[in-house]
Amino acid sequence: MSDNNKTSSPRDAQWREELRQKHSAKERTAIPRVKMPELDPEYRVTTCNEEVNQGLDKEQAVLEATRCMDCPDPQCVTGCPVNINITGFIKNIERGDFHAAAVVLKETSALPAVCGRVCPQEKQCESRCIYHKMKKEPVAIGYLERFAADTERLSGNTSLPPMDAPNGIKIAVVGSGPAGLSFAGDMVKRGFDVTVFEALHEIGGVLKYGIPEFRLPNAVVDVEIDGLRSMGVKFEKDCIVGKTLSYDNLHEMGFKGIFVASGAGLPRFMNIPGENLIGVMSSNEYLTRVNLMGAGRPDWDTPVLRGKRVAVIGGGNTAMDSVRTARRMGAEVAMVVYRRSEAEMPARLEEVKHAKEEGVQFMTLHNPVEYRGDEKGRVNMMLLQRMELGEPDASGRRSPVPVEGAIEEIPVDLVIVSVGVSPNPLIPNSIPQLEVSRRGTIVVDETSMQSSLNDLYAGGDIVRGGATVILAMGDGRRAAASMADALKDA
Numbered sequence: 342m343s344d345n346n347k348t349s350s351p352r353d354a355q356w357r358e359e360l361r362q363k364h365s366a367k368e369r370t371a372i373p374r375v376k377m378p379e380l381d382p383e384y385r386v387t388t389c390n391e392e393v394n395q396g397l398d399k400e401q402a403v404l405e406a407t408r409c410m411d412c413p414d415p416q417c418v419t420g421c422p423v424n425i426n427i428t429g430f431i432k433n434i435e436r437g438d439f440h441a442a443a444v445v446l447k448e449t450s451a452l453p454a455v456c457g458r459v460c461p462q463e464k465q466c467e468s469r470c471i472y473h474k475m476k477k478e479p480v481a482i483g484y485l486e487r488f489a490a491d492t493e494r495l496s497g498n499t500s501l502p503p504m505d506a507p508n509g510i511k512i513a514v515v516g517s518g519p520a521g522l523s524f525a526g527d528m529v530k531r532g533f534d535v536t537v538f539e540a541l542h543e544i545g546g547v548l549k550y551g552i553p554e555f556r557l558p559n560a561v562v563d564v565e566i567d568g569l570r571s572m573g574v575k576f577e578k579d580c581i582v583g584k585t586l587s588y589d590n591l592h593e594m595g596f597k598g599i600f601v602a603s604g605a606g607l608p609r610f611m612n613i614p615g616e617n618l619i620g621v622m623s624s625n626e627y628l629t630r631v632n633l634m635g636a637g638r639p640d641w642d643t644p645v646l647r648g649k650r651v652a653v654i655g656g657g658n659t660a661m662d663s664v665r666t667a668r669r670m671g672a673e674v675a676m677v678v679y680r681r682s683e684a685e686m687p688a689r690l691e692e693v694k695h696a697k698e699e700g701v702q703f704m705t706l707h708n709p710v711e712y713r714g715d716e717k718g719r720v721n722m723m724l725l726q727r728m729e730l731g732e733p734d735a736s737g738r739r740s741p742v743p744v745e746g747a748i749e750e751i752p753v754d755l756v757i758v759s760v761g762v763s764p765n766p767l768i769p770n771s772i773p774q775l776e777v778s779r780r781g782t783i784v785v786d787e788t789s790m791q792s793s794l795n796d797l798y799a800g801g802d803i804v805r806g807g808a809t810v811i812l813a814m815g816d817g818r819r820a821a822a823s824m825a826d827a828l829k830d831a
Contacts, residue, residue, distance in 0.1 A: 364407055374478040375405040382698040389637035389669045390554045393695055394458070394487075399439075402488040406435035408472075409480050416469035417482060422815030423456075423523070425449050427466060431485055440500070443493035446486060447502045451526030452519060452565045452814065454494060455548060457487025458557050460811040461689050494564050501572055505532035510828055513538060513596040515582045515768065518546025519810040520801030521602035522566070523817030525574045528600075531825045535574045536596075540581040543633060546604055547802075548810070550633040551625070553662050555669070556692075559632075583767035588797075598796050598824045601783060602817065605802035607763040611654070615712025616758075620646055620720035624653070624663045624759035631666055648755025650674045652723055654709055655759035656681065661692035663757045664701050672755075675701050680708040680728050680741040706730075708741065710748070712756060720756055725749045764803050772797075782806050790820035791827075798824050 378395040379385075385393050397405065409431045417427045426445050433442035446453040462468075462483035470479030493499055510533050514521045517539040529535045543549050545562045570576070580586060582603070591599055608623030610616050627645065635641030651672040653664040656679035667675045677696070679686060683705050686693060697703070706728045713722040727747035730739035769777040776784040776793035783792055783799040790798045800816025802808055808816075 366410065369408050369410060370472070370475060370477065372404060372408050374408070375401050375481055375484060377481075377484055379695075382695075382700075385555065386665075386668045386699050388555070389631060389666065390558075392558055393555050396491055397484055397488045399437075399492075402434055402439075402485060403437060405481050406431045406485055409435065410471055412471055416471070417466040417480075420466045420469035422465065422811045423449050423818055425466075425486075427482055430489055431480070431482070434485055434489060439489055439492045440496070440498060442485075442489035444500050444502075446489055447500065449818070450814070451523045451569060451817075452548075452810075453486055454490035454561050454565055455519070455557060456811055456814070457483050457485075457490055458561070459552060459809075461809055463690065465811065491561075494561075499564075499568065499571075501568070502530055504530055504572065507534065507573075508532040509534060510598070511536070511594070511596045512598045512600070512824070513582075513591050513594075514600045514602060516540075516546055516602035516604055516801070516803075517544045517566075517576065518548060518602055518604050518801060518813065520813035520817040521546065521600065522569060523814035524600045524602065524800065524821045525817075526569055526572065527818055527821035528825065529569070529572045529574050531821070533598075533825070533828075536577060537574060538577045538580045538582050538586065540579070540603075541633070542578055544576050544578060546602075547606075550629040551659065551662070553628065553632055553666050555665070556662065581767065583771035588772045598798070598828060600817070600820055600824065601768050601792075601797060601799040601803055602801045602813070603765040603768050603803050605762040605764045605805075605807050607765060608758070609761045609763055610758055611709065611760060613709060613711055615714065615720065618712055618714040618720040619718050620648065620714075620754060621712055621756045621758065622646060624655070624659050624757050625762065627663055627757050628659070628666065631670070637666070637670060645670070646755055647671050648753070650676075650753045651755045651757065652676045652678050652709075652751070652753045653757045653759055654678050655761075656686040656688055656705075657759065658688050658692055660759040661688045661696050663759050665692075665696050665699055667755070667757065668699050668701065676704050676751075676753075677701060678704045678707050678709060678723075678725065680706065681738065682706055682730060685730075685738050704751075706741065707749070708743075709756075712753075719754070721752060721754060723751050723753050723756060725751055762802070762807055764806055768803065780806055788819070789823035790816055791823060795827075 415428045430442040430445040467479040472479045512533045514537040525535045548562045608625040630645040631637040634643040636643040636645035651667040707725040710726045711724040715721045727744045728741040731742040734740040764781045798820040801813035
């Protein structure tokens with residue numbers, strides 16, 4: 342099966358030329374970027390399960406697609422880790438063929454409705470848009486990707502990508518997050534017999550347990566997974582590779598290749614006094630209880646700590662998800678505590694904007710140094726060290742340094758720590774011959790994603806230690822191409 346995703350047929354060339362004649366470059370650049378319709382902030386903080394971004398209607402989508410200049414060398418594609426044919430799907434939207442737009446997306450992406458919602462397009466495809474050279478806002482590629490995928494889903498007329506004939510070669514995937522699903526989709530398209538093993542009781546990995554439904558509804562993830570099932574991917578839940586099944590067991594079952602995408606679900610803490618108090622918890626546990634286990638639903642019995650004054654420590658997307666969830670779970674005061682300035686926050690600008698609209702307070706240039714509790718051992722106070730920015734660190738960001746003597750006491754009754762995650766240690770610990778880094782990540786060749794074991798490849802957070810959905814999907818695609826070539830030549 343060819344991986345060439347360029348749209349280049351004579352028919353395509355004809356309608357592209359017709360679109361160019363219909364709208365001049367000057368007319369296209371005069372169109373303002375579309376604004377995403379959103380739920381009202383006062384209402385949306387009352388529900389965990391309604392999506393904030395409401396999606397574009399057909400008229401908005403076609404108008405935004407019209408802004409695309411159809412560049413002869415589209416740099417937006419080079420900015421996409423999975424190399425989506427961006428101009429191809431956008432031009433189909435412009436001419437009103439929404440089904441064709443979805444078909445183009447599925448040529449390279451196993452999760453277009455997911456990526457359209459949670460990928461940091463502003464740092465990837467949209468950052469390369471030619472409109473930046475004109476000092477204008479880029480084409481809303483993410484909004485259009487979501488529109489095309491959602492329109493197909495809601496139409497009931499879903500399509501499957503082209504598939505090679507089955508070759509009978511069995512492939513195992515460990516983990517059903519974005520890396521595993523992307524890999525599975527590419528391998529099954531190439532004719533392989535793919536089984537995904539998931540440790541939890543739901544398929545989707547971090548897409549289910551880590552991202553709230555107000556940002557990524559579970560129903561959307563389920564449709565993407567059902568599409569992979571329709572293509573022939575098999576899923577096994579409640580199966581912990583490294584415990585339930587070993588590396589050797591997978592060989593005994595006839596699997597010729599293994600892709601490890603077990604993620605980075607091990608939370609990190611700061612090792613400061615008071616972290617063992619009741620009411621100090623990781624964002625992993627908090628979000629898993631609410632997102633995957635239904636603690637945010639009135640008819641579910643899953644327990645979760647609630648607080649009236651909640652502090653979330655960290656400045657990434659997971660921190661934004663946690664603090665916005667806390668508001669929906671009844672927090673009267675919800676604070677983000679971050680040791681750098683807002684300009685250094687790694688969270689998406691849209692997530693920061695939404696959090697502010699929802700009443701979240703931002704305590705930037707502050708860092709917790711201690712938590713204190715009441716006589717029952719429950720946290721009731723945090724001590725914050727005021728910080729200032731010093732010289733840049735190895736990442737290029739200015740390092741925060743303490744302001745001597747500047748300590749503040751802030752009352753809290755729930756603290757959610759979101760300062761990073763570590764790789765899941767199960768697979769590395771269960772395969773002694775596997776090369777592992779000092780950080781606990783699986784060492785792979787960056788081009789092929791092959792590990793020190795010839796038949797084991799890996800990608801996503803278990804390799805990167807923490808990454809975006811789309812970077813994990815890119816890993817899955819590279820690994821699939823490399824493993825397929827290796828097995829074909831074997």
